[in-house]
Amino acid sequence: MTDNQLGEFLRARRAAVRPDEVGMPSHGVRRVAGLRREEVAVLAGVNADYYTRLEQGRERHPSAQVVDALSRALLLDADARTHLHRLSRTAPPQRPVAATDRVAPGLHALLDDYSGTPAFVINPTLDVLAANALAKALYSPFERMDNLARMVFLDPAGRPFHPRWGRTAETVVGHLRQAAGTDPGSPRLRVLVAELRARCADFDRLWNTHTVRGKTRENKHLRHPDVGGLTLTHHAFDVRDAPGQQLIVYHAERGSPSAEALSLLGSVHASPCSTRRSPF
Structure with a gap:
């Protein structure tokens, strides 16, 4: 930058x-x-x-x-x-707040209560700060569930997991551009963007378009190697007592093939015989 x-x-x-x-x-x-x-x-x-x-x-x-x-x-x-x-600098001035990556115990408990749907917490640079069991199962094809941008652009699982990879990539970059406008001096953002630009030509090209996009409610189209394709709705909620954090919840329509796939995914990864690595 x-x-x-x-x-x-x-x-x-x-x-x-x-x-x-x-x-x-x-x-x-x-x-x-x-x-x-x-x-x-x-x-x-x-x-x-x-x-x-x-x-x-x-x-x-x-x-x-x-x-x-x-x-x-x-x-x-x-x-x-x-x-x-x-x-x-014509936007209304915002009162400075101390950002934190610490997820409150109460929010951890809320994540666990969402046992039937994937839920996780992210910060403005798309670092995954906490996730429930089903979210970890959903993202188990990745080496680590650490940062959504790195997962999309750098992990080999990114493209097969996201059938509409191009749209997903544009959305991720647009979110990081929005974060850059909110906190242009963020050391974490600078390091992340520098890494992605150096290691992925697609990210560098999209970053140079300066497209800005916040979190939307667009459907997520995913493909998991264990259960096949899923179509999930997406909701993002600001965490009031932790500025910059968002609670992300995915949901499948009741009775749909995606709902059945999520249920199967949870069962597979809850099995004591499962040998899949933890995403954290």
């Missing part, structure tokens, strides 16, 4: 917008992908030189009104618009 995250974000998002998407003519040979700087300036109603200074890092403090105009010009969704406000 560089010290010109605002400029990098604007350049990447400008490159992702086709002229026809915003009613701009697309005649002649374009030397750049997406929109030209001048076109973004026209769409946002700002001076072209001023917009150029924003991208180059010579201007770093646009007003909230300019940020909103740029968000509309670049067709940003809600997550990306919030991220741009954070990078521009």
Whole structure:
């Protein structure tokens, strides 16, 4: 990560917008992908030189009104618009809180109570802080259930486990980009991103798109070597007394093949004869 995250974000998002998407003519040979700087300036109603200074890092403090105009010009969704406000320091100031990776005993007990569905706790950098037995069974094909990003991009089990790997990869990177906007100085995030960029070209390519995406309720499509395919709904809950932590719960529709597969998975991994390694 560089010290010109605002400029990098604007350049990447400008490159992702086709002229026809915003009613701009697309005649002649374009030397750049997406929109030209001048076109973004026209769409946002700002001076072209001023917009150029924003991208180059010579201007770093646009007003909230300019940020909103740029968000509309670049067709940003809600997550990306919030991220741009954070990078521009126009988001409402947040009271500093001490982040923690310690999972409270009560939350551990709650995880264990979710015996029929996978549940686990993550931090903003997608480190898995705690998990119940069924979540460990679900992610048992991986060497370690330690960090969701490392599991998707670096573990050999990542691609066969995620049949829609490309979509999963985009979501993971978008979540880390959102974390970078919230806490750009995070040492843990810097180390993780540096490792993933060095070891995985796909991650490096996606990171350079500056796509931002928070946790969604999209269905998870997974394939476990023991029970086959699963389609699970996904819910994320903020942990009120531990800023940055999220409780993630997967759920299969009652009576569905995925529900039967989860039940079978729990039985297989609860068997005393099972020799599978622990993911922790």
